[in-house]
Amino acid sequence: MKKLAKALSFTLAAATVLSTTAFADDTFKIGSIGPVTGPAAAYGSAVMNAAQIAVDEINEAGGVNGALLEFNPQDDTLDAEAAVNAYNKLKDWGMQMLLGTVTSACCIEVESYAVEDNMFLLTPSGSAVDCITAGDNAFRVCFSDPDQGAASARYIGENGLAEKVGVIYDSSDVYSSGIFATFRAEAENQPFEIVEDAVGAFTADSKTDFSVQLQKAKDAGVDLVYLPIYYNEASLIFTQAAAMDFSPLWFGVDGMDGILSVDGFDNSLAEGVMLLTPFSADAEDELTQNFVAKYQDLYGEVPNQFAADAYDGVYAIKAALEASGATADMSASEICDLLKVAMTEISLDGLTGTGMTWDASGEPTKAPKAVVIEDGAYKGM
Amino acid sequence: MTGMKKKKLISNFITYGIVIIAFIIVQIMQSTGNLSSMMTGLLVPLCVYVVLAVSLNLVVGISGELSLGHAGFMCIGAFAGAFFSKCTQNTITVGGLRFFLALLIGAAFAALFGLLIGIPVLRLKGDYLAIVTLAFGEIIKNVINVFYVGVDSHGVHVSMKDQFSLGMEPDGMLILNGPQGITGTPKDASFLAGIILILVTLFVVLNLIDSRDGRAIKSIRDNRIAAESIGINITKYKLMAFTVSAALAGAAGSLYAHNLATLQAKKFDYNLSILALVFVVLGGIGNIRGSVIAAVVLTALPELLRDMAEYRMLIYAIVLIVMMIFNWAPKALEWRERYLGRFFRKSVKEGK
Incomplete structure (x- = not known):
């Protein structure tokens, strides 16, 4: 009896130890949730890889508002239940902003929790309408369906x-x-x-x-x-x-x-x-070419649109943080209050569009590009 | 005989005790702010999987039938419960009452389907039964996938094509959206409700096992011909175990559905059935307390391993294999007996 109760409480105690890991206050903590394993792993990995590239670039250039960015990707295996677990795990880690989730159904689920916590949520690729309708804390990078x-x-x-x-x-x-x-x-x-x-x-x-x-x-x-x-x-x-x-x-x-x-x-x-x-890897502008070259260098494949959305997502967070003057020692809720105003004020030139703006509903404004595949490559129409 | 009875009673109370102590520990940790968000989020799913494992153990361990379609009953309970809550969201405003009714409805629907499916299926045994239950689990999932149900001022609309052919008024509410399932179920589930459901499940299962009916069920498992020869109605007792098990799985499903904002039938695939079976096998077939512990450990493990990033699924699998060998391999049992036996016996004495 003692033994079993001990075994049970051990599981719980192990969790507490994990939750109390100390963290420094001089970095902005960005969490991300997406399917890194399972049937949609290609999309999740693309987002995590590209976001990491963007975070590294920003840190090399000196960070945001005097603080560096810290990025923590978590796996949800395309399962809403696992996405919620991942979200709670990130909260324990001290996440201040969420870049995600990658897929729509999980995003709807996580957003229902993020609203309660007033956690800033920017989904790179969750395109279903309901992903960002639950509250004013949610924005997206991609087009809505x-x-x-x-x-x-x-x-x-x-x-x-x-x-x-x-x-x-x-x-x-x-x-x-x-x-x-x-x-x-x-x-x-x-x-x-x-x-x-x-x-x-x-x-x-x-x-x-x-x-x-x-x-x-x-x-x-x-x-x-x-x-x-x-x-x-x-x-x-x-x-x-x-x-x-x-x-x-x-x-x-x-x-x-x-x-x-x-x-x-x-x-x-x-x-x-x-x-x-909104994105083609063959575009000839400098930004796209640099990104594609870097991505291929690190991960050995051509980035897709998920990657581009994630890259823009990180830069959108950076722009909004700068515009709002948020500092790294603020709580997630304080940062969210600042960012949801700042997001509507910024204009971003990114991989998936130039002059992207957001309105209070969280929807981006950018022009869709129609392309046709000719001779094995995209051509603008 | 009375000694055996007493021993059983003590064993049962230990099982209840573990659940209650776990509940108290969690409550204390929560009130002192020591419980991480991740563990808080895991509490209700843990309850769901414990109930699922215990209910499956009734079929696999006590009645001795290998069922691979248990997720199907959970699916029925989840959708029936969520459907009810969504429909009555505005009429029954007391969350607790609505949730209680949703649990009952989930269990009732799952029991009904358990009975209907059990009648033809339980005529088979062994591998054949396993395959047919597997098929029924998939059928349930796919049937739910094709239904679109909406409610508006004219009543209920049902379609099996897509949501546009429902022909609803603009004020209508889409409840079941085919493969995308039910979204916006009120989040009525709580850890307390989960613990109560576990206790009720344990009460039902443990009492059934120790009752006259339970002995009849076990006699069928142990020797079907002998049981038949003394006049035990095989079909009746097999169906009883199967239906009770389905009802409890349905209640677990309803609890699951009220913990998440989105409910999709694809979650209840054969992987979930196998997972439930893994809980049962790892905890010990026929060992109810083992199922409870195995379900808790195996549900929490992949989440606690999140710090291992991409290796966590690999480690989870390795841990599973090691635990299986430790629990079931004859050599491992022998080794345990030799080296740990002394230690265990000693601690048992101390416990007394």
Whole structure:
């Protein structure tokens, strides 16, 4: 009896020891949460890597308001429950600002806690509307889903790209179905129609075979297939469509970015694919080229849009900290109160847009860029 | 005979005692501000997994059937409970009462499905039973994935296509959004509620085991033919264990759902069923107290290892393997008996 009670209290005591680790007051502590392991590890790792690059750059240049930045990435394995644990762990560490979380569903969960704590939250890539609606403490770097869906529909309509449109989307993903919902709403005002028979849904459990969805789209005779999905599934779709001799126009969103770096994917299949993205690794401005070179140097791959969003996120926090004059010895709540005002005042020239601004709702204002893949590279449209 | 009874009673009270002492320790730590945010956040999930493990042990350990679909019952309980709370959010404003009803509803729905699924499934045994329960667990998850349910002034709308075909009025509220599940469930769960649920679960399971019905269930496990020959109704007793277990898993699911703002069916995949089985096996099949301890240790471990960054999942796996060997390998048992046996016996005497 004694022994077992001891064993139990040991577990609890171990946690207390961890919680009381001393921390210095002369650094700004930025936490981040994302899937570093598991099915979405590619996105989480990209964010953590790029944020680390940005933090190191800032520290080399002397830090912010006389204090250095400290960055602590935590894994959530794409699970909302683990994301909350990670958030609590970061709070114990003394986190003052949260860059994250990376994915939408986890972000909604964490935000419900961050609001209560008045913790500043800047999600690099959580694009679902609800990620930042729970309170005024939350902001985001990427576009929200409705923005993208409506912008895609307008782009297709205004440029007369198609008359009959098919869609393949992931109904288990907030990101994908959110974009599709607004795409469908905006499509009613546009001169093309979405063919109901050619709307194919899949879920996270069934994302390896798309022949049914493609056959339906083919039978319906659509001219364009809209793909509000991530590039991994898109690469399978292109390969399977080529095998069944189906070649409509393809139109993607920012999740499509990265398609040219999929292992074992024949890049010629992506020829002519159009996508809306705020970032392309082939852009020729100095900022992008420096970032891409540094990222490739350190991690051996071409950064995707998640990485770019995270990099901009860190610089947005830096700009807001400078504008607000916050100091490192303030509590998370005090910093949050300052930052949520400062965020609406700054303007940032970053990788994912120039002159980015934020409003009090937390949404960024930047122009989406449409690009087309030609000769294995992005070209502006 | 009375000696055995007394021994059992003491053993049961030790199990209750551990839970109550853990509760008191946590309360003291919390009131003196010694409990980290991470542990505070982990309290309710720990309760959820303890209840899940204990309920599964009833099927695996006591009734001797290998079930791999336990997450499915938890899923039903979670969605039934969350659905109820979401619908009555504005009508029942007392959080405690609403949560209590949600727990009952979660347990009732899970019990119903446990009964319905148990009738065909329990005709099988061994590996066949394991495979079929695995399939049912996945079926439950996928069926919930295709439902879209909304409520507006005209009543309830149900669709199996997508949320646009619900045809709701603008004032309507989308409750179940297909694979994206239920968001915005009121966070009614508390550690106290979790502890009470654990105690109720232990009370139900331990009393069932020691009752006449429990002995019948165990006799079926130990020798089916002998049990049948003395007139024990095999189907009835197997179903009883299976349904009670499903109901408790449903209550655990309801507790889980009221601790998080987002609830998605994909969480309840076979990984969770296996995890529950790992708790049971590691704690000792048929050993209820072992399940409680194993669930607590294995749920807390990956979180306590967060400081190891990317190695934590690797270390978690290694710890799991080492613990399994230490607990179950014949050689390890022999070694334990030889070197630690003396020590253990001594401490038992001291405890008395």
